[in-house]
Amino acid sequence: MISAPAPTSAPALDAPALELEGLARHFGEREALSGVSLTLAEGQTLVVFGPNGAGKTTLLRVLATLLRPHSGRVTVLGCSIPDQSWAARGRLGLLGHEPLLYRELTAKENLRFHARLHGVSDERVAEVLDAVAISARSGEPVRNLSRGMVQRVAVARAVLHEPELLLLDEPYSNLDPAAIELVAPLIGSASARTRVICSHDPGGGLAEADVVLGLRDGRAVMLARAGEVQSDQIAELYR
Numbered sequence: 001m002i003s004a005p006a007p008t009s010a011p012a013l014d015a016p017a018l019e020l021e022g023l024a025r026h027f028g029e030r031e032a033l034s035g036v037s038l039t040l041a042e043g044q045t046l047v048v049f050g051p052n053g054a055g056k057t058t059l060l061r062v063l064a065t066l067l068r069p070h071s072g073r074v075t076v077l078g079c080s081i082p083d084q085s086w087a088a089r090g091r092l093g094l095l096g097h098e099p100l101l102y103r104e105l106t107a108k109e110n111l112r113f114h115a116r117l118h119g120v121s122d123e124r125v126a127e128v129l130d131a132v133a134i135s136a137r138s139g140e141p142v143r144n145l146s147r148g149m150v151q152r153v154a155v156a157r158a159v160l161h162e163p164e165l166l167l168l169d170e171p172y173s174n175l176d177p178a179a180i181e182l183v184a185p186l187i188g189s190a191s192a193r194t195r196v197i198c199s200h201d202p203g204g205g206l207a208e209a210d211v212v213l214g215l216r217d218g219r220a221v222m223l224a225r226a227g228e229v230q231s232d233q234i235a236e237l238y239r
Contacts, residue, residue, distance in 0.1 A: 018040040018046070020038050025218075038211070045196075054218065076088045099142075099157075107140065131182070148176060151175055158187070
């Protein structure tokens, strides 16, 4: 088990955006998450590290209200999950491992569909397409776009309705440095949103983080302020 410097729990903060207490989720007999507890304040960024199968994506899907916790207490933006999931969903922006886009629809059609679900104007759709530099290709089916372009459209979808909480699974995958610079104002620290980021990049992840969570086999083996963690400690999670 890996130990990080104190504190052993995230800082006690006012008006938390997230509160987890003893969160557990299993798939059959396999425990995907077990006894995960933390608190994250509004405007902070939690970066979650861990090898494949550690529970990172499961945690993100529970926070996104796509999976129900089997035990423990989960509060997202003041809403108890799953009982008040309906009240939280419109305030969340999810960028998953898969892009959550309809491949047969154009980039613009995908965003317009999402916009209708959230009461967002066509002007806002045009604004975010322009922000990720996809406007010129927005009339093409998503299936015809490169992986990097698809990721940029997925970023646009995640932020379209100006969510309070961003849930990001490897958000910079498939993006070159120029594209990362494009999306950084939307999903980076400059966005000033509360964020939960799943990452395999110790250096880059630590640079984004206020609080670090390390998972292994569904259990929290590291929880600390980012300034108290070194990248080599993160790397130990993958050994």
